[in-house]
Amino acid sequence: MLAFNPGEAMLESFKELLRPPPGMAFDFSQPAGEPALAPSDGIAWQVFANPVVLFIGGVAAVLLELSEPSVRSGVWDHGGFQRDPAMRLRRTGFAAMMTVYGPRSAAQQMIARVVRMHDRVSGTTPGGRPYHANDPRLLDWVQATATFGFTEAYHRYAQPLSAGEKDAAFAEGEPAARLYGATGAPRSWAAWEALLRETAPGLEGSGILAEFLRIMEETPLAPGVVRPLQRLLVRAAVEIVPEPVRSLPQLRGRGLRPGEAALVRTLARASALLPLGDTPARQAARRLSASGTRSRN
Template sequence: MLDALQELMRPPPGMAFDFSQPPGEPALAPADGVCWRVFANPVSLFIGGVAAVLLELAEPSVRAGVWEQGGFRRDPVLRLRRTGFAAMMTVYGPRSHAEQLIAQVVRMHDRVQGSTPDGRIYRANDPRLLDWVHATATFGFTEAYHRYVRALSPLDKDAAFAEGGPAARLYGALGAPSSWAAWEELLAATAPGLEGSGTLAEFMRIVAAAPLLPAPLRRLQHLLVRAAVDITPEPVRSLPQLRRHGLRFGEAALLRALARGAALLPLGDTPPVQAARRLAQKQTSHGEAACNSAAKKIK
């Protein structure tokens, strides 16, 4: 079961990448930070990613860009895995490769523009929309970890937003929240414009039915989707398309047991493990250099 979830953390077909190289190169996010812990849990990662998309689809301009030109309807599995790979690269990837990937995404977004059904013009690289997308992603992953894996302190939650700052600025989200309080301010300011839609209902159907997990685990997939609805903040959680789709009695405890169990098991050769190996090679290189220097002094 956990192997299937861990598979979602690995690069999708055609995007293979070895996170253990090059030796010693740091990531955009600090290795001793909160994000390295949060993104290493496959259960909360799935839940947080879905919650982020629910918030994004509630914003009319983001919804138009994501849904009409983002590939969700054509191939939801590939689209979600590519998004997951971008998140893995942003947190664990060597800085130089993360910067290259983000620059590529920015160039792609330059071509994404259009209008909402009510005639509002949007651009994917509009800083206002980028701020919302970045903020909802950080909220989703952080809150899912906090709710189902291990409680985070207020300082930890602030750190999760602050650690995402370098990547946010590279994407063009120059006003992205740098603390939990700033996220709550952005949510309050954006809330009046958030709305339900047929797209939101369609996404719920797609993410529940898409073969993200093997067929025997499809009931678990439904449970993870309901957990995402459960952590989605108001006013989105009460939208007609999400109402009564949250967790049922006793399911939160079951999810916590699953997520905490996942945190105790070996991760396999996933990006977090590879990235730790990459940084350990730096320490080894430094240790060897120190030994060589000491040997020369002895001679």
């Protein structure tokens, strides 16, 4: 019997984070020369190539989304987290990959489909407030928290970013945000901080926030022997969530333990050196190099 290799299992788990989910296979290497929505020499192309950053940043972004009552109701009631959390996360990750690496025409088509689906998502929060998924206020928050989550995860655990690079991460997301309808999404780090201050009084804890954390810790997104690393990365996500959300009862004390930040940094930096195969980032680089094109917006 072959011995189980934790290193191989971890590598396969990281590869899985970068693969399109079933039914959504896509060749990012075509059509030759077509630019992406995000510039190939920008920050986003670096950030989204790192699977550890993707996992941590994605969880942090959802924690922020679920702290806003209207977004929470829309995501939880219609987003599929309860039915199949692993697939929901993979579909969300693929959508993010498409906006960063995909040819512009395909990214535009995908976003148009999402907008049409969101147009059918509406309801009322438990507090009695009507919501609609295509409300620009909610779209701005979702876009902002996603950019923050991935950028801050990269900054904390993979490679420190300068203030200018953090600003660039938000500016690079503007074309996709505009297509989604998030016309007021932050275009700089200062604008993100301003939106956070403006939104903070309405952010709140809930049983759903606690349930999401439980799902992320217990759902088998990684093989059993590697499962402790999954829980570690969830704690790393809680660690980077800004106030006032990090102090909510459901998150308080759920961040990293002493000495764990160094371990997460080692994992994030090592994942950049792993043989991850033909990733979307590599395929997209081939697409642009086929005609010497550089994607600069």
